[in-house]
Amino acid sequence: MRVSPLEKSTELRLGASFRDPSGHLFRDGDRLFRQVNDCFRDSYDLLIGSGLYRKLSQDGRLIPHEEVEHPGTRVEGVYRILEPEKLPFISYPYEWCFGQLKDAALLTLEIQQAALAHGLTLRDASAFNVQFRGSVPVFIDTLSFGPYNEGEPWVAYRQFCQHFLAPLALASRCDVRLCALLQRHLDGVPLDLASRLLPARTRLNLGFLTHLHLHARSQRRWEGKQIEKPRPVSRRGLLGILSHLERTVQKLHWKPSSTVWTRYDNQTSYSQQAAQEKRGIVSRFVERVEPRMVWDLGANRGDFARLAAARGAVAVGFESDPAVVEATYQTSKERGDNTFLSLCMDLSNPSPALGWMHRERDSLTQRGPADLLLALALVHHLAIGNNVPLPQVAEMLAGLGESLVIEFVPKEDQQVQRMLASREDIFSDYSVECFEQAFRAYFDVLEKERIPDSVRTLYLMKRKQVPIRTSATT
């Protein structure tokens, strides 16, 4: 049976792109397209005609696109097919640190203010509409804009408060780990929950009082009810609300305790010579692979990811400690990095596939494989810190990348000794021999080099075409 272009574009539609009837994203081969339906024609023309698209895309705040010829354009009901700039890596709000979520919130408010100045408004304010090019946030949903009509409230106000203000307030006033609520609540943290969790003294803050506590109460009061006589929300009133939201967000801060910062600044397991040698060997391995996309697993402050980024790759660093990710992000921002992205990720429990039919948000594995993985000073954390047998560590890494630079840290190493100091050593299989045997089942070892002035060894490996499965132990 012949498949029509429209059916084809619907078939190729991305799992997260189905709620908005104005259009959807679809992938055709390696290319990414956005279909704009006829019902969005006026809004799209206004976005372009008002100059808002040009203004926002030129200064990098909105993803640029090209209108392209595609078989889908000729189908009834389709107005345009756009080809947006393709981002190398899609991250999700529950993987961002506090600073990233705050900057994404401020970008959303800036865009809404700019939109109002051009006679448009944001129809939604989902945190998933923002992505990061390195440390620079960019708004990616071209179809979020609609015409603004004087008197209307901001239709996305609730969503903004749930996606941004509530988790930021919780992180800032309760505990930064509460940002993880965004993983459980994909449409943002429910305001009644945020209001209940926030300390009572936050009611003295006008921003929190209005946009979270009273907002939650108003939602409860009006649940399932109708407004008999809605009063228009004046344009100036709307600008006032946006400006107040902006000031509330700007005043939110989270700084990890100084001990955490200094711990990561001073912590090193190498002599100066060994550290330098390690950098040299990793650089050589990276140059040999010539990767376009590098994932640094257990990236810490991202020194090695940056090293790969400096050699032309786009690098993503994954680190489980939000304090370290925050510090790394702030450093990246200062440097204006646009090829290195630092994210929060616990590798023993990586981001799963989420949302409707598990298709809205991809798991970490689904976003791979990376051309090159860096797994430096990581194996002992997984094998000894998390009791993961080495064959399973190898299997996990084989599922994430094509090539691998990995460091084996033996039991004699100070770090491993420290980990074993408070527990029984049940890791009889944790040796360099077992490590090599486990990894040779999934990878070919291309190079192996002992780091001078240390007991550690670096390997460059390439994933086998058909991995041989070893029997996993539990």
Next chain:
Amino acid sequence: MTSNVVYSVAYMRGFGRAFTFVLAFLAAFLLMSRNASAYVDPGTGSYVLQMIVAGIAAAGFTLRLFWGRLKLLFKKSASKASGESESPGEID
């Protein structure tokens, strides 16, 4: 959009004597709010809160705007005064 639904419901209820009134009200509302492409539910509570807060926010916004302009004016006159003494050559 919830508001449209609200009005549709109001329309159904006032089918008798209030028919003309409701129809006029509905028409007025549709003219006021033509955001038919909105697909995110704004939530009635969020709508009401914005209605209540808008007045105060507008006043605050105007005051801030006024204050900002006033500061700018002072800044300008101050920089003008210092500019004259520092770089007299720039003044025609």
